[in-house]
Amino acid sequence: MDDYHQRAALLYRIADLLAATDSYDELLGGLAAQGFTPDAVARLLHPVEADLHTHSNFSDGVLPPRKIVRLARLMGMKAVAVTDHDNVSGIEEAVREGSEIGIDVVAGLEFNAGRSGLEILAYLPDTPCAVEFLRTEASGPLHSYLLQIQGDAHRRTLAILPGVNEFLQQNGASPADAVTEAEIRKWYSGQEPFYPGTLAVLGLKRLSQERRDALDIHDPRVFNTKVITPLLKQLPKDGPAISLETVERQVAAVREAGVRCVTVLAHPIELTTKGKLSFDEAEALVRDLHAAGRIDGLEVNNSRDTAQTTARWLALAADIRSRSALPFYSFSFSSDFHVLAPGVATGEITLGFGNLDERPGHTEGNLRPQGTWRELAAEIGYAGA
Numbered sequence: 001m002d003d004y005h006q007r008a009a010l011l012y013r014i015a016d017l018l019a020a021t022d023s024y025d026e027l028l029g030g031l032a033a034q035g036f037t038p039d040a041v042a043r044l045l046h047p048v049e050a051d052l053h054t055h056s057n058f059s060d061g062v063l064p065p066r067k068i069v070r071l072a073r074l075m076g077m078k079a080v081a082v083t084d085h086d087n088v089s090g091i092e093e094a095v096r097e098g099s100e101i102g103i104d105v106v107a108g109l110e111f112n113a114g115r116s117g118l119e120i121l122a123y124l125p126d127t128p129c130a131v132e133f134l135r136t137e138a139s140g141p142l143h144s145y146l147l148q149i150q151g152d153a154h155r156r157t158l159a160i161l162p163g164v165n166e167f168l169q170q171n172g173a174s175p176a177d178a179v180t181e182a183e184i185r186k187w188y189s190g191q192e193p194f195y196p197g198t199l200a201v202l203g204l205k206r207l208s209q210e211r212r213d214a215l216d217i218h219d220p221r222v223f224n225t226k227v228i229t230p231l232l233k234q235l236p237k238d239g240p241a242i243s244l245e246t247v248e249r250q251v252a253a254v255r256e257a258g259v260r261c262v263t264v265l266a267h268p269i270e271l272t273t274k275g276k277l278s279f280d281e282a283e284a285l286v287r288d289l290h291a292a293g294r295i296d297g298l299e300v301n302n303s304r305d306t307a308q309t310t311a312r313w314l315a316l317a318a319d320i321r322s323r324s325a326l327p328f329y330s331f332s333f334s335s336d337f338h339v340l341a342p343g344v345a346t347g348e349i350t351l352g353f354g355n356l357d358e359r360p361g362h363t364e365g366n367l368r369p370q371g372t373w374r375e376l377a378a379e380i381g382y383a384g385a
Contacts (some may be wrong), residue, residue, distance in 0.1 A: 002126035004363035007044045008342045015340040024070045026102045047352025050079035059084035060195035061338040065094035079104035086149040114242035117275030121264040128156040136258040152239035154193035160231040173206040200224040219347025241374040289339040297329030301368045303354030332370040
């Protein structure tokens with residue numbers, strides 16, 4: 001446990017230094033000035049060797065893409081992917097930083113598929129080809145589609161803000177402690193769009209431990225499920241059409257432009273928690289999606305998973321591979337990182353560790369990687385910048 005507390009304390013110092021520094025060298029210098037040598041950092045921070053599911057402040061994470069890459073490099077990881085929600089704006093920044101400091105960066109994004117609990121990670125593993133594609137007119141339809149979704153997410157975030165504050169006041173927060181648009185704008189470093197998930201993080205901070213216990217809301221994901229999602233469902237359904245079919249069309253257009261694209265079903269456990277499917281129904285949906293050519297793989301381990309659910313997804317992936325002539329990839333380097341703030345009190349997921357907190361089995365994170373990054377990179381055809 002002593003190592004855990006030292007690890008958490010170091011990560012909070014790193015979070016402060018990431019905010020205060022403008023380069024990787026400055027970050028290292030700031031740590032050295034506080035007595036943290038590279039050896040000391042390596043002793044305390046030994047995450048999984050890659051993290052292929054992260055979010056920057058181009059969607060609902062708090063760090064700019066370049067700082068996610070710096071954090072991954074500092075931790076000694078071999079690879080990282082920035083997979084923002086319906087947003088590719090941070091990819092080039094992340095790739096450029098990875099090239100400068102020496103870490104593999106995989107281009108990607110996470111598509112909303114218009115169904116509760118169903119999101120599709122799309123990876124563009126030929127990095128030079130992906131960056132060039134996103135600079136050209138060929139990517140115009142993709143950018144246009146994503147801008148529509150981003151604009152709708154921004155409008156809906158602001159539309160439910162009063163409802164979030166009403167919920168908080170009903171549960172002990174004072175009107176003076178309301179979440180403000182200025183606070184949200186600061187989160188995003190002044191850029192738009194805003195995303196609803198940010199309100200879950202900011203809202204949770206306003207709940208006392210007593211109210212968290214009474215409401216059984218102990219992390220942002222549960223706040224999102226119990227508060228944010230019901231508020232969103234009350235809004236008029238007048239946004240852009242989002243469905244598996246619209247995602248499929250975008251992926252097809254990327255591939256037609258000659259860009260390799262690997263699609264992966266994100267956190268399948270959410271098909272049961274958010275989508276209200278049974279495990280058998282979730283497995284059947286995964287099989288159907290692969291048979292229809294809509295997904296090329298499955299996130300068999302995510303920070304939401306237990307050892308039992310990971311075993312179940314692994315068995316499902318193995319069975320699909322045994323029955324299909326099509327490839328089916330198992331992705332397990334997947335924290336779903338948004339904010340660097342470990343500990344039970346924050347409920348945050350830590351890059352490369354997953355749920356890193358005081359609970360037994362979590363003091364070194366709860367991710368269970370399968371295989372190695374190099375093996376997966378070869379399977380999906382990763383090509384670095």
